[in-house]
Amino acid sequence: MCIPTPLGPLWLEVSPLGVRRLEPALYPRGPEAEGALALRVREAVQAYFAGERPDFLDLPLDYTGLSPARLRLYERVRLVPYGRTVSYGALGRELGLSPRAVGAALRACPFFLLVPAHRVIHADGRLGGFRGRRG
DNA sequence: GCAGTATTGTATA
DNA sequence: TATACAATACTGC
Numbered sequence: 001m002c003i004p005t006p007l008g009p010l011w012l013e014v015s016p017l018g019v020r021r022l023e024p025a026l027y028p029r030g031p032e033a034e035g036a037l038a039l040r041v042r043e044a045v046q047a048y049f050a051g052e053r054p055d056f057l058d059l060p061l062d063y064t065g066l067s068p069a070r071l072r073l074y075e076r077v078r079l080v081p082y083g084r085t086v087s088y089g090a091l092g093r094e095l096g097l098s099p100r101a102v103g104a105a106l107r108a109c110p111f112f113l114l115v116p117a118h119r120v121i122h123a124d125g126r127l128g129g130f131r132g133r134r135g
Numbered sequence: 136g137c138a139g140t141a142t143t144g145t146a147t148a
Numbered sequence: 149t150a151t152a153c154a155a156t157a158c159t160g161c
Contacts (some may be wrong), residue, residue: 069158088142092157099142101157107141108159122142129141140159147152 001033003042005049010112014038018060021110045113054082056114069097070105074115087123103128
């Protein structure tokens, strides 16, 4: 399932448990998402870009295959309030990880938008090395 | 195991 | 402001 957004098309994959991954459709591979859940996710994403929805907390995510550290991190980042930001260090201290581990886990995050990594920043308040900046 | 990493804090110029 | 270095935990091969 491809979801058109102002940032370009997003590639969506779902499983019976929930969203398996949602990324910019740069390298589309794997089976296309189908069913009610896929449609629901598409509407949610479009509602997000329409300003009607700040988060995707009601959408089920499939964490199967992810390590506990990543699972906890994603769950925690999803709870970041709208309009607020958290630093890598703060997340690391809360989860008992190192700031670098937070960055590494966030870099491998397959849930673009669903896990608002753009709200995770440096301790100084600067934007982190988000993928959307370059390349 | 080893190298890479979306960090942080301290030191130095 | 910019660079250099050490500590730290997880991902990916």
